[in-house]
Amino acid sequence: MSEHAPPSPDTEGPTSEEVLESGRLRRAFVADVLAALHSDDTDSVQTLVEQLHPADIADLIEVVDAADRDALIGALGAKLDGDVIAELNDWVREEVLRLLTPADLADVVTDLETDDAVAILQDLDAEDQQEVLKAIAPEERVAIEDALTYPDDSAGRIMQRDVVTVPEYWTVGQVIDSLREDPDLATDFWEIFVVDPQHRPIGTIRLSWMLRTIRSVLVSDVMQREQTLIPAAMDREDVALRFQKYALISAPVIDASGRLVGVITVDDVLHIIAEEAQEDIMRLAGAGDADINEPVRDAVRSRMRWLVINLCTAVLSSIVIGAFADTIAHLVALAILMPIVSALGGNAGTQTMTVAVRALALNQLSAANAARIVWKEVQVAFWNGSALAVLAGGATALYFHNPCWGWCSGLR
């Protein structure tokens, strides 16, 4: 969430509107960049990307293929800053980081807020991580090392350490003056946290409330005491659910003793919600943590795992069918009807499973309503099963001119 200086009006590069079409890079623009790259025209590349938002530069790096990507990264030079790298897709980021020296990386990381810096560093192997950390200024390094002590995917990893805090006996005027005077403060924040002498959060002030209040009012009279506190060890998926449920913009993160140690802001949560939904979808489809940027090698491996499990379950079906080999030899219609039974059974199961998995992910399914939901699914299964049995059974009886077969097939 860092600030981008407005472009000076005399730059020549195309603006975002000329480059984007319904949120995606125009094909013609990508072609222009590739043409400039292929003729080694670094200046043209730099002019083309000049006015782009870091997120769009990240898209550009993702969209070109691996061969052009190396050249593009070379040509981007200083435009490839921390903000661009923080926006990159995980798979592509890994590739880009491999091309940077530890010293380059340290420069990139130093510009970022702690949470983005941690997101980049946590994917490096231990040795590279140490080397980059050594090249970072001590103060920033301590913050990053501290964040890395929290478990993967916990609130402690995604929080920012720069929090604006005030004591409750201050007035609104004192808060505004202190904000104006302290040059080291974060530039972007949405809420101010009120803390007690032990640095425990006791209230929140939204900036809009403070701006609408006259200077003499006490902080304790503007603040909202109801707060959603996030323990630093909380899983990021739970953090995202809290933000959704209570419509939070930012939330204070506390350590085990209740002291305020950081803040999580909603822009980071947007990414988490999208990533967690992506993870759920991909795992339901047995495609690992894939997306289209996953390299062939990793995609083969992650999908293979699920296909092999599938092979084993399919072999189980085959063994069952094998036990009835003699019957099938006498009555081939059984083999003909098999796919209908397995397809419908499989799909009805997938429907119920998906609804249940999502309800768990969204915290909708709990001990308090589990029995009711199971009973609902039983009813749905009964009605759909009955209707399809009549349909498939009737069709079978007509087709084979044998009412008994229809009846048996209908019963499944």
Next chain:
Amino acid sequence: MSEHAPPSPDTEGPTSEEVLESGRLRRAFVADVLAALHSDDTDSVQTLVEQLHPADIADLIEVVDAADRDALIGALGAKLDGDVIAELNDWVREEVLRLLTPADLADVVTDLETDDAVAILQDLDAEDQQEVLKAIAPEERVAIEDALTYPDDSAGRIMQRDVVTVPEYWTVGQVIDSLREDPDLATDFWEIFVVDPQHRPIGTIRLSWMLRTIRSVLVSDVMQREQTLIPAAMDREDVALRFQKYALISAPVIDASGRLVGVITVDDVLHIIAEEAQEDIMRLAGAGDADINEPVRDAVRSRMRWLVINLCTAVLSSIVIGAFADTIAHLVALAILMPIVSALGGNAGTQTMTVAVRALALNQLSAANAARIVWKEVQVAFWNGSALAVLAGGATALYFHNPCWGWCSGLR
């Protein structure tokens, strides 16, 4: 995103922490509420829910079954306000709205911000909608009717109309004074929009920037000129992608002539991202727009549709198998091996389809990289297909003691 008054310290009801366990209602708490309901003890119910956040009251209404729900809604009385209804799951909300009179509904809707009011009213049938609108104060009514003229699921439906705007020649001090003096202004906002004399947005000021700047500085010197403008007709899914991509907190909505007509804030976008991901998952599983709160009747109907399509495709497979009935009668092993071929083919297809569908939903797949992605999927299919063919073929040859069968089965 409305403000909740802090509870007075002398209330007796349990606090959120006592009621919730990892974000879900404790089973014991729900049991307490049900016990009070069953003994017609309205006062106890009111005391129990006294300190709950509207989102938690909505959860409580969702979690009890249909029979208790009517009684609960009666017992909640004034606690069942617009904020609670806005938080309800779509299916449950429909049920609750049926229990309220148009006059009650008008009261509820009047308390809400336009976007939440529209979300509730748009689901009513035309007649009820008119009746509720008639009972709402004219000013509010015009805003709601205006919102309803925008297409379903467009930015115009989800935006708020209360926008804080200032001209660029004002100073920071003038802005702060006007915020303090205007009692009609929205309480919760995160950014102020700078407009030209035609009311077109020309810049954005984050409140934190304004608080950190001295009073004499001009608005035009604090504002950021780079903005992401949202046309009112834009689909809400595209709006959500813009928020994610550019880490926005709020964004100005413009009409066809470029005038500022509203603002969309990130808390509404959180819900959209979650809902759209839910929709994608459910449609991939052929379960319609389901969730666990969908009534049995609707669930049967929406899932049946997909199961019938499935029945038809399964019949196609059966017809193909039927064409080889004589061969199968001679060689039953073919019938035994069938599920392996169909299971692996189906699952590998699902993996590729899911990756592609998600990439389209997240704006990652475009004309610029389509060829590369297709080529990647072909390679993955080749390697996984070859490996599984060797595995399944080898196992078949060993099992049936017939290398030729293994070879043919391996070839698929």
